[in-house]
Amino acid sequence: MKPDRLCESWIWSLILVLWFSAALVLPLGLRAEETYTFDFSETEKKPYHFSGYLEARPVHFRADTDSALYKLRFYNRDEGNTLQEFNSKLQLEGSYEKDIIRLYFKTNTDYKHSYLGGDEQSTFYEAYGSIQPSYSFKIDAGKRNFKWGKGYAWNPAGFIDRPKDPEEPEIGVEGYIALSADYIRSFSGPLKTISFMPVLLPVSKHINESFGKRDYLNPAGKIYFLFFDTDIDLIFLAGGSKTTRWGADFSRNITTNWEIHGEFGWIKDYQRTFIDRFGKSDTDEYNAFSYLIGMRYLTARDTTFIFEYYHNDTGFMEDELRDYFDFINDGYQVYLDTGNVEALQTAAVLTEKNYGGNNPMRDYLYLRIIQKEPFDILYFNPAVTTILNLHDRSFTLAPEIVYTRITNLELRLKTSIIVGSDDTEYGEKPNDYRLELRAGYYF
């Protein structure tokens, strides 16, 4: 066994021991506490607050050595059939309030130790100041998230947010620097609330560079209505960094245990770049209309179903993705025959810029089933999630168990099984399955 592997095995063992120790030993200490009291000092408000989140997440992969993306990533390495990776995360959050002014920040530091060695990345996810002269009006300036759209796994109308990972949609992402305001009015009658959020989002060499073309000030906005017990948002993005976009979403409860939601985003003159199997690049331009429809349903047995159908009009067609995989496979064969890596390097760039995003094709189904506290085991919530590519029928299936019995400690064990034939989105992923353990502590 290589020294690195030995080290990773030790890390795995240590994490497992800590996980089970936390689950079994710590609660014994808590059993001594019996009295039910309310210490009012807990409710005292201070002008500042500071909190954080620390996470350890070891991951074990079973590689699919015949897949296109495995060949692309490991063509010149021999890492064997299994891979281990250790991830950790530290998030710090703080705020200071005085009168109508509030300052807030949230940092994120990710550390990954994988076959490539150690890698650490730190950034501010959010850092902004707010002025709230009244309950109905607020101005924010700085880096923040907007999270527009009602979709759970995808947001075709999330025009000024970074895309989220549909396999982990509740994990925070980095925001953009912007100036925004919130104005709220409430009424009696069927129209209960209107709120308007105008946004100005600048893009220059040092500000929001990844958003789009530089040297533009992009106006965006969202108008929200609560009308006949239905949440409705109308959304737009204008300006030069990206083409004009319009969107809308809705959400409402049909019954006490059944919610439905929908969302669409229309993008004017969307430009899409793709390659043929020989690597020749082509671009087409069209108005893209992406949409999503979904529901959340709770049964009498406390089982929650979250279901969504997503049409991604900016995505690739089945034959286009097949050409991309063929280009990688051909490039790999050229590398084996001649040692020439040019095609594989081109494919790596294309993967990063075009094809490597989450769910790059057109039509998907998402289903998540969560069983709350089965067998009367409090704070124990098993779930299973699947994302199905409707074009090539490949999918991922991810069962998990979450345990939150210990205050501020969340333990999750999750497996992701990937199923798909050759030339399909999931079938060409670099691994067959992965097993991960996540221990997160809030402080």
Add this chain to the structure above:
Amino acid sequence: MWNAIVLFVVLIFAVPADALDGTDLLKQIDRNLNPESFEMYRKLINIEPDGRKKEFTLFSVKKGLDKIAALFLEPASEKGRSTLRLGDNMWLYIPAVGKPIRITSLQSVIGGVFNNSDILQLDYAAEYDVVNVDDSGSEYLLFLKAKTRTVAYDQLKIRADKNQKLPTEIECLTEAGMLIKTLYFKQVKDFGGGIVRPSYVETDSPLYKGYKSVMIFGKIKKRDFRDEVFTLTFMPNIDSLR
């Protein structure tokens, strides 16, 4: 014949008279429990059969019959989460998720025996009609029926102290009469401002054998709010009300 007609007329008018008394009584119980608009600090404790517990501290604000919001202050894993209820509509805001999502009254954002409608309780008279009132010496027994099918419990049986007009026990039942949970109201306390009410509510459920949950009321104070406080847009800012 005339006797039958007289009896029929008496019965017609007798039923609404009883119902009216019951409705008034229920409204008095509501007002004795809370002012119509208020701010409140509560602690919720889930207790397991072996005595282990998990605690949550909440700051809540309510206005009128159908607007209530709550903000989690403790523990750190829940801090900053807020819930909002406008009539039958409920939302949960999780800071990491960054936007409010609709939730249902039967779910529980904290786990345990209390569900969302227990945590975001509106006036009983806003959600229930009084079907019958029994006068049994030192207490009243009120039988309530949900006004709509969107209410979390179809039926309630409220035992109320006759002198104080405060509940001592509430049974929550399904439409078929199956017991979902029982709430026990204890330790009447003077919170100031004329608010005298039980400060300790305990609940158990045949669906969670051996488990119980406790709600301890710390501070309750009359306070009026603007309607804009009870909106999705304001959910991330509820802490600014403290």
